[in-house]
Each structure stands twice: as structure tokens, then as C-alpha cells.
Amino acid sequence: MAILGQPIDRIDGRLKVTGAARYAAEFAVPDLVHAVLVESTIGAGQITDFDLTEAQAMPGVIAIVTPQNAIRLSDKKGSQQTVHAPLLQDMEVHYNGQHIAVVVADTFDRATAAAARVRAQYQPGEPVTRMESALDQAYAPKHFRNGSRPPDSRRGDPDTTFATGAVRVQATYVTPIENHNPMEPHATIARWDGDKLTVWHATQGISGTQQSLAALFGIDAQNVRVICPFVGGGFGCKGNTWPPAVLAAMAAKIVGRPVKLVVTRAQMFTSNGYRPETIQKLSFAASADGRLVSMRHDGFSQMSMPALGEYSEPVGLPTEMLYDCVNVAVTHRLVPTNASLPTYMRAPGEAPGNFALESAIDELAAGLRIDPIDFRLRNYAERDPHENKPFASKALRACYAMGADAFGWLRRNPVPRSMRNGRYLVGMGMATSTYPTHRMPADARVQLGANGVALVQVGSQDLGTGTYTVMAQTAAAALGLPVGRVRVELGDSNLPKAPVSGGSMTVASVGPAVLAAAQSVRAKLFDMARADRWQGAPDDALRLADGAVFGPDGRMPIAELMARRGIDAVDATAHAEQGPEKDQYSMHAFGAQFAEVWVDPDLGEVRIRRYVGAFDCGHVLNAKTARSQLIGGIVYGIGMALLEQTHVDEETGRVVNSNISEYLVPVNADVPSIEAIIVPSDDRLSNSLGAKGIGELPMVGVAAAVANAVWHATGVRVRRLPIRVEDMLAS
């Protein structure tokens, strides 16, 4: 299996850099017309009427869909990815920027021009726009983790033991609304052929899209085909089937022609979820010898009005399992506001939750004058203390050790504000990272032709992470082929079914199915070889390589094996899913994050000068795409630490910076040299490839590592993200 793990270039790289890779909005569908969304400009209330006179008179306008003429949709459940509102089914306005109409015209430009002329009359209400002012409305989520567990947990007696701590931290941490802003916006082309619907749709989950559209339009899932060969980034906002996709299909049905709907950058801020604001109240205590004696983590996350659905940011989950502490209580509450429905964003729960957790841990260590790594080691969880199970694998000690070594942690003077370089205050901070190893059932089909070319087919999707490449490597390894002789097809709901690409689980879910299908093809060829020549030969006496089965005394070309049977290919379909190990073991990836910041105390600027992350992410299938994901995750975390924030006008609930000029993400100048270390690790209990998730892990802990470094540099503890110039001016 030498090809597995190799840092080969991504096999779709050339298609992407030459522009040949075709994304959802780029398919040439004959007779296509264009739809543009119209959004509300009030934050709450009722639409009383529309004035469409001017818009309808604009050149090229074909139809204007409003709640007054929209198709009535079914309220069938669909799938977990189905979003049921707002879909023009009533005149209610739940948030500013809500879709209230769709204009269809013969060109995009004409639809855009006409959309600006749609006038809505409102009976405005009073929007609730600030989470802080609605905390008294907080309620417990009804479907926390899709109903798999209660929103609260408790072990021991954290309340009584808190007072016994030699050092106590009681603090509130706040993380802002963030928007995903993938390069590729949401985009859908919808075409009806009778009651059959085809959509070319940018999504992280073609199967969820298929089920959602089928449910909403009341048709059989078999009659919906979803095509999505490439995705230009998702980060969670393409996980659900958001209203624009549904409205594209609705518009196509109304005008009787294929419709393309591309969401604008500004509309991306209210059309497809966001990471909700969180307010986290932590009460942690530790004994004089550095043992955690009490941890209480009360998490509040912002919600839309409940009519739109439910999403909880599960901020307390890492607090439950990361440290060996007897007394732990975690709660999750939702705070309703007049905002759109929030959703998963890269490391949902873990990213903001870990910021609070790992900041508070740093505060305790500082209070005890214990080295932050040492403090974490004193509380190292050998087993998962929440699930009370052994970890399937855990190489976190190695992450601390290798990360600290590469970073030069020993050079850190523990006294805050003690390290300088010229006029800059220098700070070194670290934090722990963790993310669960998820997995869902998946099917895959592998076919090996007599010509020695293999075809892998899975109804998964490549978000830009390298799924095409690592699935080719997986099949190539099992079939004894060079990667160049493996073709991979993804992104079509006609292919074998695979789960949503979220929760960092694509490799862990789809990889084992591809591996099993390829192994099944190999087994069939071995059986042919036994029948023809090496009767009774055990598996380990046979080998499939370079288009031939090698046996005890020579080779039999697969072309010959197939020709004798009058076939030109051998194929197999396999299903793979989690076995009973999930009940016996706790499955997590881990990491250690290290940041060096330089703070200019007069100008307030915080710049990250060096960064090291060491990760236990299981067996790595491609060292190059893995490293890219690790670095990308760290950059995402730098954005969370220092830059990203969606600003909402308090009076109207309208987003003020709905563009990527004023919604700041890191540019190259913000990103220092990053060293991403892959710690030796393998986890065959979690899946047959030994892989753990890698997409989200690297951003967990970055914000805390940076905030801890800022504290070390300046003595100022920032508990509200992003860390800003004005936070530093007082230092």
C-alpha cells in the first residue's frame, strides 16, 4: 500500500488551475434563464403587499415569484439537511435580509436590475437583534446533536467543589457571528423534465439535497438528480439544502424553463447560515498541585426565531472529555433573535467552545504559576471521562512534545510582558485541539477493466479538500495500480450513496467503502486465478499488481482472466459503516497549537510571527493534501482570533459588512510561517484506513493559542473575539 500516504499532487489540480473543472453555475443548460433573490429590509414584521409594477416592466423579466404566487411546498421531513423556511410560504419577515421574492429574467443582469425595483410594503415589528439583551429568553435546545443526547451533562459535584479550588476562574467568553464565505457562492441550476428534477448544485451533500428537494416538492427521491462534481469550498454553509436551491427549483417549475440562481456575496450573509454568536460562562477551579477540581461551562448560542428551525452551537463538548476532572457540568442554551438560521461552520462547537475552555485552562495555569503544558499534562485524560471509555487512540502527549520542541517552547519566559523585540511585546501561547472522529455509512463501486484502468464511483463530493485524490490512492493501493490508472467519479446522486461531507468524516466514511469495494474486486480476480491455475492458493500467496495476478510461479494478466470469461471488467459494490467499536471506544483526533505574537503596545496591532501545530489525525492518506488542510485550518483559526466578525446593526438587525472587503479574513500578510506536524498515529479501531478527521481539527484551539500568547505578551486577557487594536491600546 505504498501509494497510500504519498504526498502526490491532487489529481484534479490541473482541471482547476486551467479552469476546466466545472462548478455548479458553469454548466451549459439549453434554454436557461436567470433568477435573482430579493431580500427584506426590515428585521421583523409582515409584508402587507408588493408593488411589482416597475419591476415587471423592466426588460427581459419573465416572472416574479413572491409569497402571493409561490408554489405551496410540502412540510415533509426530508433529511437532516432540509431547511423548511423561509421559502416564500407566508408573508412573515423573521430577519433582515430574508428572501421575499425571486425575479426571473432572460439574463442575469436584467434579473438583477429588475430585482432592485421590487417594492415591498411592510408592517414592521420590533426585531430582537442583540443576544445579550435576550438572554432571559434562553431555552434548552429540543434536538441537541440531532436528538442523540441531552443538551446538558453533569458528573460529580462541580458546584460544591468549585469553592475548594486554590485557584478559581470565573469568566465570560464571547465569540462573534462569523460567516463562511467560501470562494464559490451558493449556486443552483434547476431543470424539470415532467416531474423529474435535475439540479446542478454547489453542495457538501448531494444525497441530502436529493432528499430535501424530493420532500419539499412532494416527489420521489428517485426523481431528483443532483450533480456537483466540484465545490469551491463550503466550510459548513453548503451542508444543508438552503432556501436558494429550493427557490431555484420552484422558479424553474413556474417559468417552465431551466433556471440558474447564484447567490450574491452580500446575500451569502443571510442565505445559508453562519456561526452564531456565543456567550460562554465558565467556572473552573484547580487545586494547588495543579489538578482540576471543578469545571462548569454554560454555553449560550444565538438562534433565529424558532419558526425557522433549530441549530445549537455545541460549545461544551470538549469540556466534557478533554481533561481528567471528576466534577464537570455543561449546559447548552439557545437565545432567539431576529436573525437567519445559524449552522455548522468549520469545527462547530469545538472552535468557539475550545476558545473559552483553553483560555480558562491557561488562566488557571497562570494563576498557579505552572507551565501551561505541564498543567495540561497533570490533567491528562487517559480515558474519555465523559463517556467513561478508553480512547480508540490518543497521541496528544506526542503532540505536546513534538509541537513544543519545534516551537521552542522552552525559550518562553513564563512571566507575562517579559519578552520583547525592539518596541514589540512578544508572547508565546499554546492550546490543545480536539475533534471527534465521525463516521457515517457509505457505499462505493469499483470497477477494474481488462485494460488495467480502474473506475471508482461514490456519491460523495470533493469540497476542494482532495477527496478525488485520496480515493484514487485508496483504490490504487488495493488494486496494485499507479494512481494515474484510477479514475474517480464523485458528485452525482446516481452514484452509490455517501454521506454529507461535514464533520471531517469523508475519508473515514467513504474511504473504507472504496477500500472494501476494491478489495472485493481483487478477491474476485484472485478467485479467477485460483480457478484457472493456482487452485487452493491462499490470499497471501497471491498479489494483484500492474494489471496481473502474481502467484507462486508466475503471473496471469487480468486481461487474460477476463477474456476467458468473456468479460471486459470486474466490478464490486461495497457498503461500509461503523462497527461495534463505537460503543466500546471514544474516537477523537487531537492536537497542540503554538503561536508567537508580536504586539505593538502603542499602535495596538497584533501580528502572528510564528506558528506551529502538531496533530494526531490518524493515518494520513496523502501527506500533501493533509498538510494543506492543516495549514488552511490554522489560517481559518487566525481569522477567528484576530479578524472575522459579522457586524449587525442593532436597530434593524441588518448586516453592515456583507462583503469581503469589510468582512475581514486573513490575507497572506497576516499569515506567518506555519509548521504543521503530523504526529505518528494510526487508528484501526475507528475505521479500516486508520484515519481520523482532518478538516476541522487544525482550527480548533488556534484562537485560544493566540489569545494566550497575547496575554503572555501584554498581560491583557482578551475574552471576546476577535482580538482588536483597541483591546491592546490599554496594554
Next chain:
Amino acid sequence: MQAFTLAQPATIDAALTAVASPGAKYIAGGTDLMQLMKNDVETPAQLIDLEPLPLSRIQADGNGLRLEAMARMSDVADHPAVRAGWPVIRESLLASASPQVRNMGTMGGNLLQRTRCGYFRDTGFPCNKRVPGSGCPAIPGENRLLAILGGSQHCIATHPSDLAVAFAALDASVELRDPNKQTRWLRLRDLHRLPGDTPQDETNLGTGELIVAIVVPATPAARRSTYLKVRDRASFEFALVSAAVAIEVRDGTIVDAGIAAGGVGTKPWPLPEVESALRGGPLTDKTLHDAAMQAGQGAHPASQNGFKLTLLRNTVFRALQIVAA
């Protein structure tokens, strides 16, 4: 974006004639105007493209620098005479936008770019600048990036240009041509207006009047100048606060100073209080510090941008230290 027609006159006179047609507007590099049109903030019936005009020369001699209005930001920044004689101009340009934008953006267009205020740029909000009399939700709203100097109860939108701040420090002038083909000059410091109760009137340009060039005097102070920009993101972002400083020192005494700030004012903000505190003083850290602490007199911060006053003074001080070194 709404439909428009495009005129491409070959001469300045033809452009000045074309702009008389109803709803006509000049377009230079288009890096800002195109954004505003896409957001329906600007809906011109016709664009007069200045691209074909012979207006992109960069000329320098012992008296000064003349930058024609269509000279590109990137070309000006890289010009050897600018590097040598007016480093603050080069630095303000290199701190602006991105290389791609600087390859399109022009001298004249840069001075006339519109505020980044998110309320102005979204037609879903009221805005006194965009729709006079409709109100200003920005003042009680998300005002962190907005101005602490020169605002009124109707508008506190920040002027976004870096280059204009450098020109203000250097006491540059703009050369204008009006539709009657008359030429006049205006000090850069007088080009932009305070919002008062007419925030929609942003400049003292007459109707259809065209910026032809910017003229910058050659002075010893200009040679000893720098631009310092503070921002949340290390690149490709507008200033939270910036300072353009130019000083001339003779025998250890500061004899001339040109100081202006960005990110804090509703227009490029000259700091005469700092200039006069510097002039005649010995070149010591104390002089620089005491002068810098004069900056921002009359500041009127909103709820989220009070930090800008401290930051302004620290930024001016740091910039002065840089040129003093």
C-alpha cells in the same frame, strides 16, 4: 446594477462636453465606482470613460511633481522621482488596496472614492449621504470605523483615501478643468467638504469639473516624509488610523512640518495643531511627543470609536519618530 451607456471621448474637451448629458458620470479606474454601481448606490445613465484621455503622465522637476489624473497608483508608487522626493506618496500608495487594484486605480479617482461606511454602501439602510434627509443609522449603530473629526449630526462617514492624506500633508493642489474649459487650482486641503447638513456634497468641484492633475511642491520636508497606517488586517484594508508626516530639520531644529491623518476624519485631516507645535522646536523625542499629543483637537467620538483618538496621537508620534530617526 442598472443599465447604462458608455462614452469614450478621445480628448479632455470632448469629455467635458459629454458629461453635460443627463445622468452622466466620469469613470477612471473604476475600482470604486463599479462596486457602487453593483450595489445600486450609483445608478448613472451614462459613463464617460476617461481611460482614452492623454492624462497619465508623471512629471517631476526641481519645483515639484505633477501627477496627471489618470496616472496609475502602481506607476506613481514605482516612479524613481516619487521614491526620492516624495516618499510619503509612495508609501501611502503601497499601503492602499492590493497590487491588482493599484494597477487600475488612478490619482484622480483615488481622491474621489466614496466612504466605506457600510450604511452608505447598502441601499437597504437609510443614509443622508445617499438619500439626503433619510437619516443616519450609522451614528448610533456600527460606528467603530467611522470618523471622530469633522462629523455632523447628519453624517460621520470616514474619508477612505490614503493618498489624499499624503497630499494633504504635502499641501498639494489639484488642477481642475470645468465644462467651460476653464482651468483652476484648489488646495487639496480644500477639495473635500465637511458633511454639515449636506453630506451628499462631498467636494468643492463644480458640476462636470474634472481633476486634470495633482501638483505637489518639492520641499525638503517632502523628502523627509513617511506614511504610517494602522489597521486590523496587515494588508488590503482601509485605515483605522493613518498619519502622513513630513518635516524639515535644520541644525537640529524643525523648521517645517506637514502633518495629516486618515481614518479619523470625514475628509483627509490636516493637523495644523501638530504642525505648529513642531515648527521651531528642537528635534527631540519630547518635541515630537508633545506635538503628537496635540492631534485630534475637537474630536467627537461615537460609541465604538473612542480608541481612535489615542491611536491617532500614538500613530502621529510613531510616524514622527520614524522620520526623525
